[in-house]
Each structure stands twice: as structure tokens, then as C-alpha cells.
Amino acid sequence: MTISPRFSEVDVLGHVTNSAVPVWFEHGRLPIFRLFSKEANMRDLALILRRYEIDFTRQIFASVDVVIETKVAKIGNTSIAIEQIATQDGVEAARGTCIMVHFDYQRGTTTSIPDHLRAELSAL
Numbered sequence: 001m002t003i004s005p006r007f008s009e010v011d012v013l014g015h016v017t018n019s020a021v022p023v024w025f026e027h028g029r030l031p032i033f034r035l036f037s038k039e040a041n042m043r044d045l046a047l048i049l050r051r052y053e054i055d056f057t058r059q060i061f062a063s064v065d066v067v068i069e070t071k072v073a074k075i076g077n078t079s080i081a082i083e084q085i086a087t088q089d090g091v092e093a094a095r096g097t098c099i100m101v102h103f104d105y106q107r108g109t110t111t112s113i114p115d116h117l118r119a120e121l122s123a124l
Contacts, residue, residue: 001027001028001067001068001070002065002066002067002068003024003027003065003066003067003068004065004066005020005060005061005062005063005064005065005066007062009062010062014061014062014063015059015060015061015062016060016061016062016066018056020060021054021056021060021086021094021096022052022054022096024066024068024086025052025054025068025070025084025086025096025098027068028068028069028070028084029070029082029084029098029100031070031124032047032070032072032080032082032100032121032124033045033047035117035120035121036102036117046102046103046104046105046111047080047100047101047102047103048100048101048103049098049099049100049101050079050098050099050100050101051098051099052096052097052098052099053096053097053098054094054095054096055094055095055096056093056094057092057093057094057095058088058091058092058093058094059093060086060088060093060094061088064088064089065088066086066087066088066093067086067087067088068084068085068086069084069085069086069087070082070083070084070124071083071084071124072121072122072124073097075113075118075121075122076113077112077113078101078102078110078111078112078113079099079100079101079102079110079113080099080100080101080102080113080121081097081098081099082097082098082099082100083095083096083097084096084097084098102117
């Protein structure tokens with residue numbers, strides 16, 4: 001997906017702040033979130049963030065769109081490893097990995113990812 005940096009995400013030097021990239025990466029995970037929610041407002045989202053890491057490899061500038069690429073790197077029993085890259089002008093600017101866990105909020109525990117979701121995740 002393509003992100004146009006907003007004014008509120010830019011510092012006085014014209015650089016995008018580091019706090020914007022995790023938000024952009026979260027937005028890039030929307031297709032995955034939609035698989036784990038039956039409601040349009042995602043109040044029943046059955047995923048929880050366990051961990052994320054981001055490496056900032058280049059400055060991101062305010063005036064140029066940023067492309068966020070998202071892929072499912074690994075599907076475990078209860079978790080998904082997701083890799084993301086932010087590029088600007090075709091050059092990598094940030095790279096991130098996060099682990100999302102399939103979670104049953106009523107029981108307060110992790111739960112296995114159903115086979116039908118595994119198939120859909122594999123396509124991503």
C-alpha cells in the first residue's frame with residue numbers, strides 16, 4: 001500500500017518521525033487483520049501483537065510517498081511472523097518484523113490458527 005506522509009508525521013527538518021513507521025506498518029497489516037475478524041469494525045479481532053522490531057535504514061522525507069510491502073513469512077501453530085518493508089523512491093527506508101498471536105480473549109489464552117485461515121494466510 002502507498003502512504004503519503006502527513007504533516008503531523010514530519011519534524012522541523014522535513015523528515016518523517018520514527019514513530020510514524022510502526023503506525024504505517026500496522027496499517028499494512030490490515031488484510032491480515034480482516035482475516036481474523038468477522039466484524040467490519042474489528043472489535044472481535046482474534047489477534048494480539050506479541051513482538052515487533054523495526055530497523056530504520058534510511059531517512060524518510062515528507063514530500064515523497066512511501067510504499068509499504070507486507071508478507072506473511074511464517075505460520076506457526078498459534079502465531080504468524082510478518083515481514084514488512086517501507087520504500088521511498090524505490091529504496092528501502094525501513095524494515096520490520098512482527099509476531100502476531102491468534103488469541104481467544106474470552107479464555108485469555110492463545111489458540112491454534114484454523115486450517116481455513118492458514119490457507120488464506122499462505123496466499124499473503
